[in-house]
Amino acid sequence: MTHTPTLSTLEAVNSALQQATPLTQPIAFQHSLKVQNLLSNWAAGAADKSIATSQLLAFGLNTETWGELLQLQQAVQQRLQQQQQNWWRGWAAWAQQCTQIKNANTMSKLVEQEFNLVGQLVQLLSNQATNLATLQENVEVDYGYWVHEKIKARSDSGAAA
Amino acid sequence: MSISTESKTIQLKRYNVEKGQSSVSGLSSGAFMAVQLHLAHSASFSGAGIIAGGPFRCAESYPGSAPLAEDAYEQNALYICMNPLTPSTAPNARRLAELARETAAAGEIDAITHIADDRVYIFTGSKDTVVYSDVVARTRDFYELLGVQVAHIAYDDSVPAGHSIITDNAEDSPLGTNQPPYINNGGFMQSHNILRHIYGELNPPAEQLSGRLVRFDQSEFFNNEERASMSQFGYAYVPRAVEEDHAPARVHIALHGCKQGYNYVDYVYGRPDTANQPPYGNRYITSTGYNAIADTNNIIVLYPQVQGSDGGDMQNPDGCWDWWGYTSLDPKRPDYYSREAIQIKAIHSMLSRLGG
Numbered sequence: 001m002t003h004t005p006t007l008s009t010l011e012a013v014n015s016a017l018q019q020a021t022p023l024t025q026p027i028a029f030q031h032s033l034k035v036q037n038l039l040s041n042w043a044a045g046a047a048d049k050s051i052a053t054s055q056l057l058a059f060g061l062n063t064e065t066w067g068e069l070l071q072l073q074q075a076v077q078q079r080l081q082q083q084q085q086n087w088w089r090g091w092a093a094w095a096q097q098c099t100q101i102k103n104a105n106t107m108s109k110l111v112e113q114e115f116n117l118v119g120q121l122v123q124l125l126s127n128q129a130t131n132l133a134t135l136q137e138n139v140e141v142d143y144g145y146w147v148h149e150k151i152k153a154r155s156d157s158g159a160a161a
Numbered sequence: 162m163s164i165s166t167e168s169k170t171i172q173l174k175r176y177n178v179e180k181g182q183s184s185v186s187g188l189s190s191g192a193f194m195a196v197q198l199h200l201a202h203s204a205s206f207s208g209a210g211i212i213a214g215g216p217f218r219c220a221e222s223y224p225g226s227a228p229l230a231e232d233a234y235e236q237n238a239l240y241i242c243m244n245p246l247t248p249s250t251a252p253n254a255r256r257l258a259e260l261a262r263e264t265a266a267a268g269e270i271d272a273i274t275h276i277a278d279d280r281v282y283i284f285t286g287s288k289d290t291v292v293y294s295d296v297v298a299r300t301r302d303f304y305e306l307l308g309v310q311v312a313h314i315a316y317d318d319s320v321p322a323g324h325s326i327i328t329d330n331a332e333d334s335p336l337g338t339n340q341p342p343y344i345n346n347g348g349f350m351q352s353h354n355i356l357r358h359i360y361g362e363l364n365p366p367a368e369q370l371s372g373r374l375v376r377f378d379q380s381e382f383f384n385n386e387e388r389a390s391m392s393q394f395g396y397a398y399v400p401r402a403v404e405e406d407h408a409p410a411r412v413h414i415a416l417h418g419c420k421q422g423y424n425y426v427d428y429v430y431g432r433p434d435t436a437n438q439p440p441y442g443n444r445y446i447t448s449t450g451y452n453a454i455a456d457t458n459n460i461i462v463l464y465p466q467v468q469g470s471d472g473g474d475m476q477n478p479d480g481c482w483d484w485w486g487y488t489s490l491d492p493k494r495p496d497y498y499s500r501e502a503i504q505i506k507a508i509h510s511m512l513s514r515l516g517g
Contacts (some may be wrong), residue, residue: 041228048225068249075246134239141240142250145223149253 045140052147059154072146076139083131090124170394173377176403176410176461178516183412184359186210186282186352188326188343189292191416193219193242193484194505196300197498198414200261201505203275205517208359210282212326212351213292213418215242216257216303218264218498220485231492235476238485243292251295254302261307269499273307280313282358284351286322288337294318315358320347326418326449327351333448341420342441350450356413356460366453371401374452379465382507382514388488389503390477392424392466395511396443398452403459410459412517414508417445419479422466428478431471461515465508 056065098117104110183206187195192214199209200217219242220234227233245251265273281304285297301316320327323338325345333346350366357363379395402408423443426433451462469480477487486495488503496502500509 041232044228045226068247071247071249079246137236138240138244138246141223141226141236142246144226145237145241146250148223148225149249 042140045144049140049144049147052144052151055151056147056154059151065150068146072139072143076135079135079138083128083135086131087124087128090127094120094124167373167375170376170378172381173395173397173511173514175514175516176399177407178410178412178461180517181205182207183414183512183517184208184210184356185414185416186212186355187214187416187418187482188212188421189214189324189418190479190481190484191418191421192292194416194482195414197484197502198416198505198508199276199279200265200273201270201498201500201502202509202512203271203273203279205271205509205512206275206279208280208282210284210355210359211297211300212284212355213286213289213297213324214283214300215292215296215484216252216254216300217261218257219252219296221260221495222252222257229492230495231486234485234492234495242296242484245293245295248295251293252299254299254306257299258303258306261303264498269496269501271500276304277308277310278313279309280315280359281309282315282317282355284317284320286320286324286337287318288321288339289324290339291324315354322347326445328449330448341439342444343418343421344441344444344449350454352415352450353454356451356454356458359413360411360458360460363454364457366450367456368453370452370456372399372404372452372456373401374398374446379507379511382510383503386503387470388475388490389507390467390470390475390480390483390488391504391507392422392468394423395466396423396446396464397515398446398455398462398464400456400459400461403461408459410461410516412461412463412512412515413451413455414463414465414512415445415449415451416465416482417467419481421445422468422480424466424468425480426469428469428471433469433471463508463511463515465511467504 097120102113104113181204185195185198185206186209189212192211195209195211196214196217199206220238222237222241224230224233226236241250241252262273264270283297283301285294287294298318301314304314305311322336322345325334325338325343327336327345327347327349329348329350330346333344334340336345336347338345353366375397376394377397378393379391380393383389383391400410403410420439423446426435426438428434446464454460455462467480467482469478471478475487483497483502483504486492486497489495489497500506
């Protein structure tokens, strides 16, 4: 059965569109503001970390500090490798599904199957981007925390001595 | 063993509960909340069970990570308290123990001296990639620094488990996995180990439950405030001897983790997927083994429930307990850890209603 839109349906859609349109601008503005805020927060954080790093360098780096820095670097490499492995596994599974021929008795099923593949592709890309951003944020927060902990420990031991 | 809930919704009532003998346990966000609840109301508790949880006020480890307090707490929660890259970026137990003492001195939580003779079970799976073992090891250090006797702390990091509460149910996930519903089959009931460590020798768990699992309206305990992020219903298992014979009882509060509440809804592309609610529903309440051992030992098990919310000011899509301040009215002065925290207040009011 073909569904013909009735007048009331069209009116409802039209009314919904009219209601949504005036909101579009403020929402777009809010989105750009959010991005701006996050970027300026990130810049402030980066500046704070570089100042803290200079402070730590002024104390001089001992073997323990070097060791911990190396450990941090290795941990990041490991996480990246793990992410890459997961990405390859995801792509391999997707590629395999693309090559499989599935039965589709109806046109709607066929369309659904095709869009499932597109959906999975978008999901893979989205996961990859999110995981990478998460790791980057993790490194920034952990490094900042580590530097501040080091400076505090040095200051405390300096004060005690 | 799984059981069904009674169909009617009741109001929680008072039982013959021994005061000061209650205990609390939880997984993941439930474990972080268990630590907070344990410290906030230490006079009410004799022990705690922490599965994959971090120390008290961990989310305030590095306030300088972001200009806005609420952003910093969330980043701290994610990257220092759950997923530190190395042991040197894990929470600082000494600093947090000092903070706990300061919090007690300020009167925001019970006196720390109450926990000195408590018994604490702490567990981390060696394959946990959600809350890393480096964090949980600091929880052990934290309790030791607060004066809990080393002999009273059972710390286990030897099981190759993923992020989960462990059961012996054949249908639960393989032991090493890190996926919802975070209930993994390791061939033993972890809930039994927790309760045995806290209360000592216990009767064997029941083969057939004699008591009843009740559903109660928990909204009265948080005045139905949206910011509590708590579900409408909570659950409690009441053994028959406690219900009918008024036998002396103890209360154990079992706190589920993220994505484990009875009404958890997955967010797909940022929208709640209400058409496809996850199939595991209230398995944390019915199949984790708490009820079976509670039944034969006159322990009431209280299961408060939290729910998710996303998109507005509150960012709690996974339905986690608040351990980073999302319920706080003023992000600059968070109260999520104190006796006045909306979730802690609600859970403790439930405990008081039961008589604990």
